[in-house]
Amino acid sequence: MHEPQGLRTPAKMVAAVYFSFPLLLLPILRACRTKSFVEAAMAEDKFDVIVVGAGPSGLAAAVSLAKAGLEVAVLERGVFAGSKNVMGGVFYRHPLEEILPDFWHEAPLERAIVEQRLWMLGAHGHTGIAVRSDTFGGIKPNCWTVFRAKFDRWLAQKAEAAGAMILTEATVESLLRENGKVVGVHTNLEDGDLRADVVIIAEGANSLLLRDIGVHPEIKPNQVATAVKEIIALPAGKIEDRFNVEPGQGVTIELFGSLSRGGVGLGFLYANRESISLGIGLLTSDLARLQVKPNDLLEALKEHPSIRPLLASGSTEEYMAHLIPEGGYNAVPRLYGAGWLVVGDAAMLVDSVHREGSNLAVKSGLLAAAAVVRAKENNDFSAAGLASYRNALRDSFVMRDLKKYKGLSHFLESHPHFFTVYPDLINDAGTAFFTVNGQSKREMQRRLLKMIRQRRGLLGLMLDAVQGGLTLQ
Amino acid sequence: MKLEDKLFLVTFVPDSETHLSAIKQETCRTCAGKPCISGCPAACWEHEAEKNEVLVSFEGCLECGTCRIICPYHNIQWKYPRGGFGVKYKFG
Ligand SMILES: Cc1cc2nc3c(=O)[nH]c(=O)nc-3n(C[C@H](O)[C@H](O)[C@H](O)COP(=O)(O)OP(=O)(O)OC[C@H]3O[C@@H](n4cnc5c(N)ncnc54)[C@H](O)[C@@H]3O)c2cc1C
Ligand code: SF4
Ligand code: SF4
Numbered sequence: 001m002h003e004p005q006g007l008r009t010p011a012k013m014v015a016a017v018y019f020s021f022p023l024l025l026l027p028i029l030r031a032c033r034t035k036s037f038v039e040a041a042m043a044e045d046k047f048d049v050i051v052v053g054a055g056p057s058g059l060a061a062a063v064s065l066a067k068a069g070l071e072v073a074v075l076e077r078g079v080f081a082g083s084k085n086v087m088g089g090v091f092y093r094h095p096l097e098e099i100l101p102d103f104w105h106e107a108p109l110e111r112a113i114v115e116q117r118l119w120m121l122g123a124h125g126h127t128g129i130a131v132r133s134d135t136f137g138g139i140k141p142n143c144w145t146v147f148r149a150k151f152d153r154w155l156a157q158k159a160e161a162a163g164a165m166i167l168t169e170a171t172v173e174s175l176l177r178e179n180g181k182v183v184g185v186h187t188n189l190e191d192g193d194l195r196a197d198v199v200i201i202a203e204g205a206n207s208l209l210l211r212d213i214g215v216h217p218e219i220k221p222n223q224v225a226t227a228v229k230e231i232i233a234l235p236a237g238k239i240e241d242r243f244n245v246e247p248g249q250g251v252t253i254e255l256f257g258s259l260s261r262g263g264v265g266l267g268f269l270y271a272n273r274e275s276i277s278l279g280i281g282l283l284t285s286d287l288a289r290l291q292v293k294p295n296d297l298l299e300a301l302k303e304h305p306s307i308r309p310l311l312a313s314g315s316t317e318e319y320m321a322h323l324i325p326e327g328g329y330n331a332v333p334r335l336y337g338a339g340w341l342v343v344g345d346a347a348m349l350v351d352s353v354h355r356e357g358s359n360l361a362v363k364s365g366l367l368a369a370a371a372v373v374r375a376k377e378n379n380d381f382s383a384a385g386l387a388s389y390r391n392a393l394r395d396s397f398v399m400r401d402l403k404k405y406k407g408l409s410h411f412l413e414s415h416p417h418f419f420t421v422y423p424d425l426i427n428d429a430g431t432a433f434f435t436v437n438g439q440s441k442r443e444m445q446r447r448l449l450k451m452i453r454q455r456r457g458l459l460g461l462m463l464d465a466v467q468g469g470l471t472l473q
Numbered sequence: 474m475k476l477e478d479k480l481f482l483v484t485f486v487p488d489s490e491t492h493l494s495a496i497k498q499e500t501c502r503t504c505a506g507k508p509c510i511s512g513c514p515a516a517c518w519e520h521e522a523e524k525n526e527v528l529v530s531f532e533g534c535l536e537c538g539t540c541r542i543i544c545p546y547h548n549i550q551w552k553y554p555r556g557g558f559g560v561k562y563k564f565g
Contacts, residue, residue, distance in 0.1 A: 077553055079486065083561045084536060149565035169557030188556045206538030208552065219542050226539045228514045230479070231564045275564075288508035288543050295476045295514060302474075318564050319479035321514035321537040 047073045047165075049372055050185055050196040052172045052209065054081035055148075056096075056358045057344025058202030059155045060365030061372075063099050066162035068373045073194065074156070074164055075187060077171040082152030085204075086229060086322035088268050088277060090252060091146045092359040098366060100158060104141065108150040110272035111250025112141035115243070119306065121257035121267075122427030126306040128253075137249055145250050145270045145277065147231075175199060175209055175340070181382075182213070182339035197381045198372050199340045202365065205323040207346035215342075216333040221285035222413065223327030223348070225265070228294040229279030230302075232314035236274050242310055243271050254355060255280075257423030259301050263290050264326075264412045264419060267301055268355070269310065276311060278302065281324050283413070294321065324357070325350040329406035335393065336386045341368045351401045353408060353472075360398045367392040404472075411471045415464060421456050476516055480533055488558035491531040493540070493551045500548045501527040509540040509549065535560050 049065050051058040054076035065072040078084040090113060096103055115132035136142045156166050167189070176184040176193060184195035201209050205224060210216035236247065243251040255267035263286030270277040280297050287294065301307055325331070325348040332348050335341065343349075344361035351360060371389035375381050393399050412418060429448050439447075452461060495501050495509075502525060509518045509527070515535045521528050529540075536559055541551040553559075 077556050079557050079561055082565055084559070085565050086562065087565075147564040149562045152565075171553045171556040173552070206536075206541070218547060221542050224538075224542060226512065226514065226537060226543075284512070284539055284543050287512045287539070288506060288545075291506060291508070291511045293511050293514075293516075294539075295479070295516075299474065316474060316479060316482060318482055318562065320483070320560075320562055320565060321535040321539070323538050323542070 046184075047071045047194065047196040048376060049073075049198050049200060050075065050194055051200045051202055052185060053202035053204060053344075053346070054078075054152060054156050054159075054166060054168075055085055055202060055204055055344060055361065056091075056152070056155065057346075057361035057365040058200065059152065059159050060096065060099065060362040061200050061202065061343060061369040062159040062164040062166075062365075063155075063162050064366050064369035065372060066159060066164040067099065068369070069163075070373065070376060072164045073196070074159060074166045075170040075172050075185065075194075076156070076166065076168045078168060080149075080153050080168055081156035081166065082149040085148040085152055086227070086320045087146075087148055087358060088229070088252075088270055088279060088355065089146050089148055089151075089358070090143045090270065090355065091151065092143045092356070093141060095359060095363045095366060103158075104144070106154075108146070108154050110145040110147065111245075112137045112248060113143050113145065113252055114245060114249045115251045117251065117253040119253055119255050119257075120423035120426055121255055121259050121304060121306060122424040123258055124305065124431070125427055126255075126257070127423070127427045127430050145252070145272050147272070172203075172209065175213055177213070180338060182337070197339070198375065198386070200365075200368055200372070201340060201342040201346050202344050202361075203346045205325050205345040205348075207342075210333060210342060210346060213337075213340075215337070220327075221288060222283055222409075223325065223331045224284050225281035225324045225326045225352075226284045226287055226294055226321065227279055227281030227324050228298050228319070228321045229277060230298065230319050231272075231317045232276045232278060232311055233274060233317050234276060234311075234314045238313070239271050239274070239276070245271070255301070255307075256419060257427075258420075259297065259304065260286070260419050261290055261292055261297070262416055262420045263287070263292075264409070264416075265297070266352070266355075269307065275317065276314060278307070278311065283326060284323070295319075324352065326352055326409055328352070328409050329399070329402040332399075332402065335390045336371075336383060338383045338386075339381050341371065341386055341389055343368045349398055349402065351405065353405050354401070356401075360401075363396055363398050364393060367396060367398075407471045411467065415468070417456060417460075417464065418468075425452065425455050480515060483535070484561045484563065485532060486558050486561055487532050488554050490555075491529070492554045492559070493529055493531055493534065493549060495527045495529065496548045496550050498526050500546050504544075504546060504548070506545075508543045508545070512539050512543045514539065 048070040119128040250271040265282035343364040
């Protein structure tokens with residue numbers, strides 16, 4: 001056989017067509033395969049797996065299952081995957097690259113994050129730390145800012161390309177159960193019921209299905225935060241100047257302090273390609289207790305003296321709201337049962353200390369998929385047959401990290417001075433330290449100590465430090 | 474920036490039927506803080522003084538779930554809008 005490179009032009013073209021013909025056929029064959037299995041599955045109303053929800057957890061599971069050759073359908077209530085989804089949002093390279101190596105070359109990403117800042121906001125300004133490193137960026141960045149309406153849509157296309165079926169505008173209203181086993185879902189689609197060996201619940205934070213099957217009692221207001229966010233448009237050049245970065249690079253700023261008005265709350269400001277994501281989340285129980293309006297918190301944050309200049313001349317493009325699971329380790333529900341598994345936010349898998357959620361979602365989706373593949377091999381979809389998911393999750397970073405911080409949300413709720421007294425105190429102390437006004441340094445130190453005694457007390461401060469340290473140990 | 478102006482920037486596919494409502498008005502009447510009203514990020518809930526009722530405008534709902542969870546009496550009937558309806562984010 002001749003190598004096509006050696007041929008003259010017309011012959012080359014013929015050869016190119018000749019050689020690429022099987023390649024051209026591939027997508028058609030794939031579509032036929034997808035279509036035929038979907039038709040077959042729909043005809044007998046039975047898939048291997050149904051995934052409820054096309055967020056990162058459900059889609060990661062779907063890509064993995066489809067690659068393993070299983071017939072999988074993802075049901076998404078939105079017009080397209082991502083159309084209902086909100087995050088800060090920092091998306092990490094790990095662990096999605098396990099199933100989609102080099103995904104960052106084609107995924108819709110905003111900026112690679114090269115600097116991460118943490119600011120304590122006081123009334124007059126902030127005290128902060130920043131970590132910047134070239135190693136965050138480079139050819140394999142650690143994380144990027146993303147827009148979920150774009151990112152999830154792209155990830156759904158990848159799942160489809162792997163052979164999964166994505167059904168949008170399909171709300172799962174309840175789970176079908178027979179003899180104590182989940183056997184499928186009831187949807188708003190015309191022929192409402194779809195059956196499967198296993199249903200993966202990937203509904204996100206506001207999961208209704210778990211409650212309906214009695215696995216998750218009603219979520220408590222202190223187990224979630226209500227977050228609101230705005231996209232504020234700015235030219236790329238302005239963003240690069242304001243954050244001291246090069247094109248394609250970005251910065252994240254996590255914010256806490258006076259902005260949450262004494263409640264447990266966090267703010268964030270992330271740089272996108274041509275916009276800034278600014279948001280704030282407050283424990284939903286504190287929202288009730290303080291009777292504050294989420295949008296008022298966001299507006300106040302926009303006016304803060306440290307934030308206002310970063311947003312100057314920007315215009316708001318979109319406003320959104322979403323829940324964030326905050327219950328941590330102790331709020332994680334039962335993770336599996338006969339014919340079902342739960343992944344991602346629906347299982348409360350969020351590490352709020354490190355603002356990580358989407359990566360835990362992806363990891364749990366992958367581990368759930370692996371457990372289902374194993375169950376399929378053994379043809380055992382009982383609770384025992386799916387139990388390997390719980391063990392794998394327990395041994396992964398997901399449950400280990402949640403366990404590490406398991407006392408934290410309770411600690412912060414019972415130590416509000418971390419959001420009220422300290423940020424202002426530290427900022428005022430810092431201001432006093434750097435202010436030159438003729439006072440001797442000894443006098444200044446005395447004044448600082450007095451300030452601490454008045455506002456928190458030395459004993460209180462030491463206790464907070466020790467207890468806080470123990471919680472994070 | 475006013476909340477109304479922000480909500481104007483959000484795309485909705487309006488459904489004809491509501492996906493949320495207060496179950497019992499008697500319960501709302503005894504509810505001291507009425508946290509659904511202040512807690513809703515889209516100001517969908519309001520207290521109608523004349524009839525002394527708590528009403529919801531579901532058309533502007535961002536589907537966050539806050540009201541469902543914040544109601545101290547589990548007095549909100551909450552389901553997802555029918556597939557394809559409701560909020561549709563450009564960025565998210
Ligand atoms: C303001 C905010 C900031 C955040 N910042 C970060 C961050 O910077 N980095 C990070 O890693 N994480 C962050 N998170 C957390 C992260 O967004 C979540 O952990 C992640 O999205 C969880 O993915 P998921 O697939 O489990 O759920 P989701 O992404 O919520 O997806 C659930 C999907 O299921 C669909 N669905 C729900 N119910 C049904 C039903 N009954 N029928 C059909 N479809 C249904 C929904 O429409 C949705 O598409 C943030 C979250 C918020 C709210
Ligand atoms: S919080 Fe619940 S009980 Fe109270 S006013 Fe709102 S719906 Fe009624
Ligand atoms: S779900 Fe959220 S946006 Fe919708 S009414 Fe309830 S609190 Fe308001």
